[in-house]
Amino acid sequence: MKSSILLTFIFLVAGSFLFSAKPPQGKPDKEFSNDEKPRPKFPRHWGKPPLIQTKDIVDLPGNFGKGSSTLANWIKENIDNDIDKGQKPNGKDGLADKEKADPRKIEKDILDAVKEGKISKEDARKELDAIRKEMVKNGERKRPQRPQKPEISEEVKAKIDAVKELEKAMHSEIKAQVEALGKEATREEIKVTVEAFKEDNKERFEEIKEAHAAIHESLKANRPQKPERPELTEELKTKVEALHAKRKEMHEAQKELHKNLKDASKEERKEMITAFKEANKEKHEEIKAQAKEVKEDIRALVETDATRTSDL
Structure with missing residues (x-):
């Protein structure tokens, strides 16, 4: 009997000790940490990396840091494909050989990708900066060199300050007259007061108007001349x-085609459109090629260090 009571007592003490013990206060396991490291950014034409990957960690090719062997194989395949297609990255600016060959086409593709939502504006800006930098280096793009705005003379600054002071004084005066009418003043009473103030201070208003005109002329005369194309x-x-x-x-x-399509059936329309496209395919390509040639000729003639390419 005594032994059974003793055993019961031991179990109770041990149980209370186990349940009252505090859990360990160590740092959380790194494997279960919620801190996400920044993911490497891959070239846009590679597409998305594989969703399902192994749990191992290896050095990724192409200086992309560390990741799974699945990701490493995916990167290696894309790099090999780029090399086969002549798109080996350039060490200095990350520009591919293909992009150097026809940077304007790549520039257009990137802008189209932004419109379609395939690439963010931030990523597009980085790619465009690299491409345009190379274009400037090769003389294919001319950055505008805007003339510096001349500083405002002390005389003009004094005129501006004088006009501001006069406007401020008149504003304070008319505000005081309106407030003197009291809170119960009607809209009509306020209007009469303002009109009377304008009439009494007609010369001062004319003075402000003339001062503004004189300042505008001074600033206009001091502007740098626009380059003539x-x-x-x-x-x-x-x-x-x-x-x-x-x-x-x-x-x-x-x-003429649209006119003929009005009275045609669905099948006839389809045939007519197909026939029109086939008959005018060469003309369309000819116009496209000629337009490109004319554009390049105009760009070569018109673009200068002081003009903007976006104006073309």
């Missing part, structure tokens, strides 16, 4: 006129 050569004018004529001809043909 050269006129198109006669050869270029002829090319542009020929291009316009071909586009007009194509436009007239399209108008």
